[in-house]
Amino acid sequence: MNEKLNVLLVDDEELARDLLKSYLKGHEKVQLIGECENGFEGVQKINELKPDLVFLDIQMPKITGFEMLQLLDHKPEIIFTTAYDQYALKAFEINAIDYLLKPFSKERMCAAIDKVVERRGQAQEQSQRISRLSEYADEEYLDRVVVKDRHRIHIIPIEQIRYIESMDDYVLIYTDEGRQMKQNTMKFFESHLDPHEFIRIHRSYIVRVSQIEEIQQYEKESYVVILKDKTKLKVSKSGYKNLKEALDF
Structure with missing residues (x-):
C-alpha cells in the first residue's frame, strides 16, 4: 500500500511535538496534517481532519488522552506517547497500536508506524480494536x-x-x-x-x-x-x- 498515513499530534508539550515532527519529517509512509496542544483541540481536529493515526499524550491539562478518545466521532489508530510508564498495560488492554515512553528514539517511532501499516488491511480487527478505545477509563473508579x-x-x-x-x-x-x-x-x-x-x-x-x-x-x-x-x-x-x-x- 503506497498511500501515506495522515498523522495528527496531540501533546501539550511543545518540545515533544517538535521532536516528533523532526522524526516524522521525510518519513515515506506518513504525512503530518496537524498538531494540537490539548484534548479539547484534539477532539475538534480529529473529527474535522479524520487522520489515520494520532500520536497521543496521556497526561494533559483539562482532559486526559483516555478521556479524549471517548469523545471522538472519527476513530483513528492511536500510538500513545507519555513520560509515565504506569499507563503501558492499560494502553495495550484497549488495543492501542503502540506505547512510546518518552524519551524515545526515531527508530522506535518508526517501528510503531510499521505496526500501523501492517494492520491497515485488517478492517474487522481494526474496527474491534478501535471500538475498545472509547470503552476505557484510566482510573479504577471515575471521578x-x-x-x-x-x-x-x-x-x-x-x-x-x-x-x-x-x-x-x-x-x-x-x-x-x-x-x-x-x-x-x-x-x-x-x-x-x-x-x-x-x-x-x-x-x-x-x-x-x-x-x-x-x-x-x-x-x-x-x-x-x-x-x-x-x-x-x-x-x-x-x-x-x-x-x-x-x-x-
Missing part, C-alpha cells in the same frame, strides 16, 4: 465524566450525577443541571462507578444511592425507586436484590 455536546465539551463531576439511563448504545446522564448523552454502555459505568455510591437497579438505570428517598411497591414483587426530586424509576428483581444488599434492609 468525572467528559461529554461532548455538539461543539461543546462538558466535564461532569461524579458527585453531580443523580442517575444514568440506558439508550441503546448511549446513556443519558442526569444531573441537577439537566441531562447529557454519552456514547458508552451501562456495563462500562457499572464497572467504573464506585458501588458504594451507585447501584444498578434495572437494566436501564444506575442510581446514586444518596439520591434515593423511597422504595415503593406498586404490584406484587414490583417496585419503583423514588428519588429526592420525585423521579420514579423501575426496579428489576436483580435491582431490588442489589438495593437490599447495599442499603441493608
Whole structure:
C-alpha cells in the first residue's frame, strides 16, 4: 500500500511535538496534517481532519488522552506517547497500536508506524480494536465524566450525577443541571462507578444511592425507586436484590 498515513499530534508539550515532527519529517509512509496542544483541540481536529493515526499524550491539562478518545466521532489508530510508564498495560488492554515512553528514539517511532501499516488491511480487527478505545477509563473508579455536546465539551463531576439511563448504545446522564448523552454502555459505568455510591437497579438505570428517598411497591414483587426530586424509576428483581444488599434492609 503506497498511500501515506495522515498523522495528527496531540501533546501539550511543545518540545515533544517538535521532536516528533523532526522524526516524522521525510518519513515515506506518513504525512503530518496537524498538531494540537490539548484534548479539547484534539477532539475538534480529529473529527474535522479524520487522520489515520494520532500520536497521543496521556497526561494533559483539562482532559486526559483516555478521556479524549471517548469523545471522538472519527476513530483513528492511536500510538500513545507519555513520560509515565504506569499507563503501558492499560494502553495495550484497549488495543492501542503502540506505547512510546518518552524519551524515545526515531527508530522506535518508526517501528510503531510499521505496526500501523501492517494492520491497515485488517478492517474487522481494526474496527474491534478501535471500538475498545472509547470503552476505557484510566482510573479504577471515575471521578468525572467528559461529554461532548455538539461543539461543546462538558466535564461532569461524579458527585453531580443523580442517575444514568440506558439508550441503546448511549446513556443519558442526569444531573441537577439537566441531562447529557454519552456514547458508552451501562456495563462500562457499572464497572467504573464506585458501588458504594451507585447501584444498578434495572437494566436501564444506575442510581446514586444518596439520591434515593423511597422504595415503593406498586404490584406484587414490583417496585419503583423514588428519588429526592420525585423521579420514579423501575426496579428489576436483580435491582431490588442489589438495593437490599447495599442499603441493608
